[in-house]
Amino acid sequence: MGDDAVSSPLDSPSRPFVGPLGTRLRATVEVYGALFVQMLKVRLAYKADFFADLAATALGGLASLLFVFLLFLRAPELAGWSRDEILLIYGMSMISYGLFGCISWNLYEFGDRYIIQGQFDRVMLRPVGTYAQVLFDSFRIPALSECLIGAGVVAFAMQRLELVISGTDLFFAAVAVTSGFVIFTAVFSILASLSFHFEDRIGVSPPVFNMISFGRYPQTIFPSALRFVLRWVIPFGFVAFYPATGLLGRTPYRGLAVLSPLVAVAFCVLAYGFWRWGVRRYESTGF
Amino acid sequence: MTAVDVRDLRKTFRRFRRREGLGGALKDLVHRRSETIEAVNGITFSIEPGERVGYIGPNGAGKSTSVKMLTGILTPTSGRMQVLGMEPFRDRREYVQHIGVVFGQRTQLWWDLAVIESFRLLGKMYRLEPGRLDERLGELREILELDEFLHTPVRKLSLGQRMRADLAASLLHRPRLLFLDEPTIGLDLMAKDAIRSFLKQVNERFGTTILLTTHDLRDIEALTERVLVIDHGQLLFDGALDLLRGQADQESVAVLDFLEPPEPEALRGVGDWVRWTRLSSTRFEARFSKSDRSLARFLGKVVADFAVADVSLPEPSIEEVIRKIYQERRPEREVMA
Structure with missing residues (x-):
């Protein structure tokens, strides 16, 4: 095609990945939906590996559950919370965590993989938003086993508690679990964005990661300072505890129970700002 | 455009x-x-x-x-x-x-x-x-x-x-x-x-x-x-x-194979404008500026004085050319290329 190939900049045969937000979103979903399917196929192609991974992840989840059961062999309740109430919180958190582990795990390893190993250059060279590329670049399918176990635990707890669950409650629970996943993702997005500013591996993510388990227990057992942090700074309390109090009808937290989606949205906005700031910094400093 | x-x-x-x-x-x-x-x-x-x-x-x-x-x-x-x-x-x-x-x-x-x-x-x-x-x-x-x-x-x-x-x-x-x-x-x-x-x-x-x-x-x-x-x-x-290659062509390079190891004295006798490098006992590289002597005159003299088995004239590699440009412009600096 000779000359034709070097004429004006705007007559490329490929349609640009620019335009209205709706179009861009649809295109992003199309690309990463396809990637998810491919990753799933790859995992399923090696059945033995897949089930081994699945079993290992599931075992990890079950071990932490076992701890809760063992705890309640000795004590009938924990600061006024029964075992089954805690299991409900625990199960909801596991579902959110499983989604996070499957979809957003890349964020946890962002500093190392993208900044230190330099993969972010490649991200900048593709006509798709940088955040979507990082968020969806790999899927850890076995992490979904955590969701299944979590769902099982929630069902078990609900049955033991003899909760009467209405359609509204189920919808509320689904929103809560999704909000939990979004909160995890937003918090680790903010931490990932910090990697743009510091060249070294900074050890902030692992301690925050460990705090995920703080969100699996009644917040009333913590000192007030920590409770504050888990509400407004690293809002893991909103992942499962506060929404669960709504389902359990424990009144003092009713107001906080419905806040989860709002907290999730607020942290997303914050995370987006941090990300933009980081990318601008990357463009101007380089590594 | x-x-x-x-x-x-x-x-x-x-x-x-x-x-x-x-x-x-x-x-x-x-x-x-x-x-x-x-x-x-x-x-x-x-x-x-x-x-x-x-x-x-x-x-x-x-x-x-x-x-x-x-x-x-x-x-x-x-x-x-x-x-x-x-x-x-x-x-x-x-x-x-x-x-x-x-x-x-x-x-x-x-x-x-x-x-x-x-x-x-x-x-x-x-x-x-x-x-x-x-x-x-x-x-x-x-x-x-x-x-x-x-x-x-x-x-x-x-x-x-x-x-x-x-x-x-x-x-x-x-x-x-x-x-x-x-x-x-x-x-x-x-x-x-x-x-x-x-x-x-x-x-x-x-x-x-x-x-x-x-x-x-x-x-x-x-x-x-x-x-x-x-x-x-x-x-x-x-x-x-x-053109880049031309810049390095100010210098002639010849690699000579002698039938037997030459005396260092004898090599120096060819002229003080030649720089010799020993590659093996019988193989030597000669370098000299084109402005000093022509390649033909150099070869004439060497062939007359020694028993030469083979001569090759390597084309200057670009590595060398670039090294030369660096050295000319920044003589104070070690070259890494």
């Missing part, structure tokens, strides 16, 4: 210097010392559509910083940069649709997926219709011999196969400008040749402009007509490869 137009491009970094030891780390917490690095220090050049240009220089010369600016990864500190009529960093999403970038050391494909699946995903990213993607693949699969590994996961490819897959990936959206960073690194000679001839074909068939960074000067010899040499953030040379 000019494909690449760069005027007085600059990039300055501020780096924090770390002090040693625990005490140093504590001091750094209080006050970080920084230094300013002028990675690219005012370069100007332009490239016409369809040109094949080699971009060379020692490590740390500013090569990769300038390529990162040209590809929109980094924003320049100052200067003007128009590539394909766009400003790479400002128009990034639009701009990257028209360029292809290949890093020899890194793949842009998904490690666990079959090659063909990576291509399909890239096709979606570049909004290619499926029919168009197949058409492009059809053009590439034969010359790059993709069929043998199209359904193999990327992590199982040999380096040469991976490079071919990456090249194909960078061309699916038919970019008008192709950036290549060390595209033949680590490959065997056959694979290197295959890549070079492929790139030449792409350039000739589609008019793709090529900018090539490399340490392998045979890439330059095989592929490019024009060379940009950069060091210390500045352009040292911009011109035809032959």
